[in-house]
Amino acid sequence: MSSLIQMLKPKTKSQTTTMFAWALIAPAAMVMFWIVLWPLYETFRLSFTNSNLGTLMGGADFIGWENYEKAIGGRKFPSIVTRTFYWMFLSVGFKMILGLIGATLLASNIRGRGLMRALVMPPWIVPIAIGCFGWLWLYNGHFGLLSNFAEMVGITNGPFSFLAYKQSAFYSAVVTDVWIGTPMVTLFFLAAMQGVPKDLYEAAYVDGASRWYRFRRITLPQIMPTIVSMALLSAIWTFNSFEIIWILTEGGPRGATTTLIIDTFKTAIFSYKFGAGATRAVLVVLILGVFSVIYLTVLGRLSKKYGYGGVQK
């Protein structure tokens, strides 16, 4: 009887509001579950199995830490991890420096500034694959523009295929990655620079501060939050940058451009070792996780140093 009364009792207002809120986020939550949480869990589970082409129909066994032991203990693993970090720092470093220079130039009050700003965009607007094919042609030894030009001005004395040698392939891939990644960094920096109040510069100018001094003591600290967050995002994207390397070199020659993400793909998809591939994917997540934590700690310190000490009116 009492339960019947309970059922007949009208629900309180806050209960219905909560239910309504849940109903509203349910579709999004469901999508998130299926495309983020479930694959994450599956990857994690796979990484502890010997899943491969042969066990596709079922029958993959739980093999504990074996995949991890093999991956981390593998002959190539240390060099791949080192290469990935080198790739990331080099590429992100260039993107940041070029982005900063580009934004400073675009922020200056020159004729045709609008056109210049528009011209920065193409590397970013053009689909990555198409951009990469353009670079493939440029790097080509026989009919490539770069090789031809190098030969013409006497740097090389014959066709030079940039993607055919270990060193040149790696740095060529870096150049392409920087080319694609710089415009966005530039535009973010430009937006941040434009947000710096003009009278700060005027006040410094009245005090006799040079251009460089103003840049160093006003622009840089003022846009530091943007620099820091762009650096983190860019680092994660570059660390996981797959399509650029894949289209240019497929990780070659002889593994010279194989980063962790390329290695993951090669192991899981080319060698059909799904378990071992998943292990590498989990390692990528862990490494980036650690990286992010370190990074956010640094960020906290930086924002304390450059912080505003409250909201300024």
Next chain:
Amino acid sequence: MATVKLENIYKSFDETEVLFDINLEIKDKEFVVFVGPSGCGKTTLLRIISGLEEATSGSVIIDDKDVSNAPPVERGIAMVFQSYALYPHLSVFENIAFPLRVAKVNEKELEEKVFKAAEILQLRDRLDFKPGQLSGGQRQRVAIGRSIVRDPKVFLFDEPLSNLDAALRGDMRVELAKLHQNLKTTMIYVTHDQIEAMTMADKIVVLRDGVIEQVGSPMDLYHNPRTKFVAGFIGQPNMNFLKTTDTEIKNNNLFTNIGDLALDLAVDISSIKAGDEIDIGIRPEDLGVSASKLGIPMSVDVVEHIGATVILHGSVLGNSNFCAVVPSDSTIKPGETVNLVFDSSKCHAFNSSGQALMKTNK
């Protein structure tokens, strides 16, 4: 020692001309206020003196030296911006020290100067704070501190009090006046607030549409405005104007009737003739309420009790923005009609082009 001289300054931004033939001399240690409505060119003029803006033609002479083409730092000026322009990422100490760091002053001297400025401006216990943690008045003082440490010859203030609330503005006005007495330097101050101009200035420069309307001491502008614009701009509440065409000239005096009142004005009549339209200006504080039926009738709409006096707003002879200041014991209520009287010697007269007919004091 610093005098400032402006000679034939013109300024235009592309097609728009903002300043026409500005000539002005500012004496050493003078507190000069540029005042005028927004868009009159006063801030542009200040920026031309500072070197942030270049005049289209004309020269800026500071201390007998033509600095028209010199960068700000070589002009011996310091500027306080309307927005204060404090560096949000730097502490109060570093903000004040900024000009000294630029000039590469050694650490010991730098500290001394910053502490001294902080002492003057009562910021000693705020030196480690960031600007965002300060109140509006304190930020204002930091901005002033930053200009003090450079020992400039001329201080330039660009509407420094306009971001403060009314009470604080009153306090800061007094502080700035004290600062001027202590530092004994030339100060140029831009504002649109005529009260700031009246209370602080040794000399007021009234600007309108890029032209200097009048230069003079506050009391000179108050008593002898040379144009209707200056008359209406200086003084609070604003001067009342009444139009009349009922004008006659006798014995070199101007005679006219306002309502029942016959006025005999001893003014320069060279620019008018009988029957010309003129504006009679009367300050609200020069009006009195008549006990008799004589005077000009005012129908009162609003009565403001501000303590020491009572301000009546209403309409008189077709002017609906008429204002009168009466003693605080007045019992006049909205809706009533009162008769106003005034002394004709307190009146101002302006011809149809807005020029004052100067008093001849016969």
